[in-house]
Amino acid sequence: MNKSILILKREYLTRVKKKSFIIMTLLVPVMMAALSILPAYLATMDDKEERTIAVYDPTSLVLDRMESNKFTKYHYIPKQEYDALSRNFKSGKYYAVLYIPENILTTNRAEIISDKQVTFDIKNQITNRIENIIEGEKKKQIIAEIGVPDLEKKLAATKTNITVDTIKLGEEGKAVRSSTEMAMIIGYIAGFIIYMFVFIYGMMVMRGIMEEKQNRIVEVIISSVKPFQLLFGKIVGIGLVGLTQIAIWIILAFGIAAGVSTFAGAKAPQAAAQAQSIMAGPQMEQLAASSPEAHNKVVEVIGMIGNLNIVFIVFALMFYFICGFILYASLLGAIGSAVDSDEDAQQMIFPVTMPLIFSIIILFAVAKNPEGPLAFWTSIIPLTSPVTMMVRIPFGIPVWQIILSMVLLLATIFGTIWMAGKIYRTGILMYGKKVNLKEIVKWLFYKN
Amino acid sequence: MEIFQANDIVKEYVGHVALSSVSISVKEASIFGLLGPNGAGKTTLIRIINQITAPDSGELFFDGRRMKANDIYQIGYLPEERGLYKKMKVGEQALYLAQLKGMSKKDALKSLKYWFEKFEIQAWWGKKVEELSKGMAQKVQFITTVIHQPKLLIFDEPFSGFDPINANLLKNEILELKKKGTTIIFSTHNMSSVEEICDHIALINQSKKILDGQIDEVKERFKSNTFEITYKGESDNLQEKLGSHFDILDHDTDSHLKQLKVKFLNGNSNNDLLKILMTQFEIVSFKETIPSMNDVFIRVVEENNRETK
Numbered sequence: 208m209n210k211s212i213l214i215l216k217r218e219y220l221t222r223v224k225k226k227s228f229i230i231m232t233l234l235v236p237v238m239m240a241a242l243s244i245l246p247a248y249l250a251t252m253d254d255k256e257e258r259t260i261a262v263y264d265p266t267s268l269v270l271d272r273m274e275s276n277k278f279t280k281y282h283y284i285p286k287q288e289y290d291a292l293s294r295n296f297k298s299g300k301y302y303a304v305l306y307i308p309e310n311i312l313t314t315n316r317a318e319i320i321s322d323k324q325v326t327f328d329i330k331n332q333i334t335n336r337i338e339n340i341i342e343g344e345k346k347k348q349i350i351a352e353i354g355v356p357d358l359e360k361k362l363a364a365t366k367t368n369i370t371v372d373t374i375k376l377g378e379e380g381k382a383v384r385s386s387t388e389m390a391m392i393i394g395y396i397a398g399f400i401i402y403m404f405v406f407i408y409g410m411m412v413m414r415g416i417m418e419e420k421q422n423r424i425v426e427v428i429i430s431s432v433k434p435f436q437l438l439f440g441k442i443v444g445i446g447l448v449g450l451t452q453i454a455i456w457i458i459l460a461f462g463i464a465a466g467v468s469t470f471a472g473a474k475a476p477q478a479a480a481q482a483q484s485i486m487a488g489p490q491m492e493q494l495a496a497s498s499p500e501a502h503n504k505v506v507e508v509i510g511m512i513g514n515l516n517i518v519f520i521v522f523a524l525m526f527y528f529i530c531g532f533i534l535y536a537s538l539l540g541a542i543g544s545a546v547d548s549d550e551d552a553q554q555m556i557f558p559v560t561m562p563l564i565f566s567i568i569i570l571f572a573v574a575k576n577p578e579g580p581l582a583f584w585t586s587i588i589p590l591t592s593p594v595t596m597m598v599r600i601p602f603g604i605p606v607w608q609i610i611l612s613m614v615l616l617l618a619t620i621f622g623t624i625w626m627a628g629k630i631y632r633t634g635i636l637m638y639g640k641k642v643n644l645k646e647i648v649k650w651l652f653y654k655n
Numbered sequence: 656m657e658i659f660q661a662n663d664i665v666k667e668y669v670g671h672v673a674l675s676s677v678s679i680s681v682k683e684a685s686i687f688g689l690l691g692p693n694g695a696g697k698t699t700l701i702r703i704i705n706q707i708t709a710p711d712s713g714e715l716f717f718d719g720r721r722m723k724a725n726d727i728y729q730i731g732y733l734p735e736e737r738g739l740y741k742k743m744k745v746g747e748q749a750l751y752l753a754q755l756k757g758m759s760k761k762d763a764l765k766s767l768k769y770w771f772e773k774f775e776i777q778a779w780w781g782k783k784v785e786e787l788s789k790g791m792a793q794k795v796q797f798i799t800t801v802i803h804q805p806k807l808l809i810f811d812e813p814f815s816g817f818d819p820i821n822a823n824l825l826k827n828e829i830l831e832l833k834k835k836g837t838t839i840i841f842s843t844h845n846m847s848s849v850e851e852i853c854d855h856i857a858l859i860n861q862s863k864k865i866l867d868g869q870i871d872e873v874k875e876r877f878k879s880n881t882f883e884i885t886y887k888g889e890s891d892n893l894q895e896k897l898g899s900h901f902d903i904l905d906h907d908t909d910s911h912l913k914q915l916k917v918k919f920l921n922g923n924s925n926n927d928l929l930k931i932l933m934t935q936f937e938i939v940s941f942k943e944t945i946p947s948m949n950d951v952f953i954r955v956v957e958e959n960n961r962e963t964k
Binding site for chain 1: 705732734736739743755
């Protein structure tokens with residue numbers, strides 16, 4: 208046992224002290240943060256250019272109703288100036304000219320004249336504004352025609368936004384507000400994290416074992432410790448490297464989030480809204496604009512995350528990460544011990560990791576329908592369960608399914624560890640022999 | 656006294672027998688040569704001694720009692736296929752390997768310091784193994800093999816990869832360790848080094864031990880009663896004069912000093928031959944031809960292979 212800890216320590220320290228590990232561990236969260244913050248930041252930065260737009264409005268509909276802001280000013284011009292400008296645009300110092308035709312109420316068309324393409328933002332801004340004005344104008348006309356008092360207010364009151372609350376009934380009949388979307392997002396992320404880490408760190412175990420075999424150091428070591436101790440120390444040591452990385456990422460993620468919200472202060476929600484509007488287009492802009500409502504939504508979302516039983520999800524994440532890792536690490540480790548070269552390893556990796564890859568392919572389908580037979584069976588079968596069960600858990604699934612999945616996974620792990628130990632013991636001392644699956648199966652029945 | 660003994664060791668792999676009823680016994684503070692052609696079963700036997708694999712049947716004794724699991728801390732093993740972690744620093748790695756052999760960190764550091772000074776390689780301590788040449792790495796491996804002062808050392812082809820100077824250094828270290836009371840099992844194909852340093856040998860061929868004994872006794876056993884004589888002067892009809900008791904194998908009269916090879920056919924003493932020859936010419940030298948270990952090896956293995964065919 209003592210020796211296993213010594214091995215574990217070496218496996219852990221040599222990897223954690225590696226430059227590539229340190230850089231990856233620190234850089235990835237920073238890059239993720241940068242990727243999410245940068246667009247928002249750039250959005251606040253951009254468009255500081257002052258532009259004056261000439262407005263020629265023979266209808267007088269929009270007259271003095273185009274709202275100038277800090278950078279975009281509207282200047283109303285008479286016909287002569289408009290004529291001059293349309294002949295020679297350069298003569299005026301305008302960015303663009305907005306022309307509201309007489310028949311705008313029937314054609315719904317206006318014109319922006321410029322010597323270059325106007326920006327998307329400006330065009331949006333103008334379009335939205337004119338739309339509002341014309342809509343209001345049309346409404347006003349109808350209301351005047353019908354002559355019902357306070358019709359405008361009454362119509363405004365009919366505007367509805369339906370929210371369907373999903374409420375989950377707990378065991379004691381306690382109603383809990385939940386969110387399907389939130390469960391899906393968390394499940395998706397959790398499943399993906401497990402897939403990524405099991406794959407990366409499982410491969411690391413395999414490469415570590417191959418390195419020892421190719422370096423020819425393995426025989427020296429197993430003359431001091433039992434092969435199983437070496438395998439054990441390696442798998443646990445590398446697993447801890449993975450956990451360390453996850454832990455650092457979580458801490459950094461919280462740290463960066465906290466840092467951003469304190470430093471950016473009030474600017475942050477605005478920036479976020481702007482970032483959203485860039486991605487989602489003008490509709491979102493209006494949605495995000497109603498600030499107090501958005502704030503309520505945030506509180507609601509936080510409440511819903513709280514209702515998701517975070518403690519259990521984190522426990523399950525740890526359980527399925529550790530078990531999934533050990534499962535695949537022992538299988539990949541067995542391969543690493545059996546082969547001599549990287550090329551031989553490549554051929555054998557695929558059949559072993561196929562269930563894992565399959566589980567990531569069906570990830571979306573499972574998240575969409577966590578109750579379906581595909582989701583059920585893949586979350587029970589041990590080779591796929593670490594990923595798919597993690598997707599299902601945030602939705603709240605029957606306890607017996609979770610227990611069955613966990614028990615089967617644990618049983619399989621004992622099986623694969625036993626198998627890997629057997630293959631490993633024979634494989635690491637086998638040089639210059641092209642192994643196939645039949646040969647490896649034979650090793651399982653070797654006596655010591 | 657025997658430090659190590661193996662009795663009737665049998666080891667079978669699926670489809671082939673690696674060792675069939677092999678017994679060896681190794682005396683304390685001696686150098687035991689374990690010889691045999693490739694694939695004879697030497698490595699299997701060495702792995703059994705190191706408890707890397709277990710025999711199917713047979714008994715192992717260490718220090719006068721049955722071998723226990725933690726006897727491996729009394730054994731140092733330098734395998735034929737040997738290496739180090741390339742990316743790890745020399746000192747760190749030596750420390751790690753010493754600790755795996757059960758040494759405390761403090762003892763290991765002290766002992767490593769002694770050996771690094773002795774080999775004058777202190778400057779390598781912080782270097783990565785990949786920066787070392789093969790010979791340099793071999794020195795580090797040697798140190799990590801002997802660092803925990805084992806009672807029994809097993810060297811499998813220790814000289815491969817060493818230049819003559821370092822091979823000589825290593826040989827002297829091995830002899831010094833023997834002087835201090837360490838027992839050494841030495842496996843090699845290099846017969847001249849066997850002759851130089853081994854006290855006792857065992858020869859394994861096709862999974863069986865076919866020869867065992869003190870090295871001079873083995874040579875004695877295989878000598879062919881042949882003598883080489885160098886002389887000055889003339890000699891005619893020598894075979895007639897020698898009579899039927901002696902057989903001339905070779906007679907080289909071309910140069911000033913003439914060479915003669917004579918085989919004894921039955922129990923004559925050396926003096927009988929000398930008496931006859933002394934009357935013929937002036938004898939410059941007279942020596943018995945002792946077979947080299949190389950000759951013995953080839954002869955025994957070839958005979959054995961013929962028999963089993």
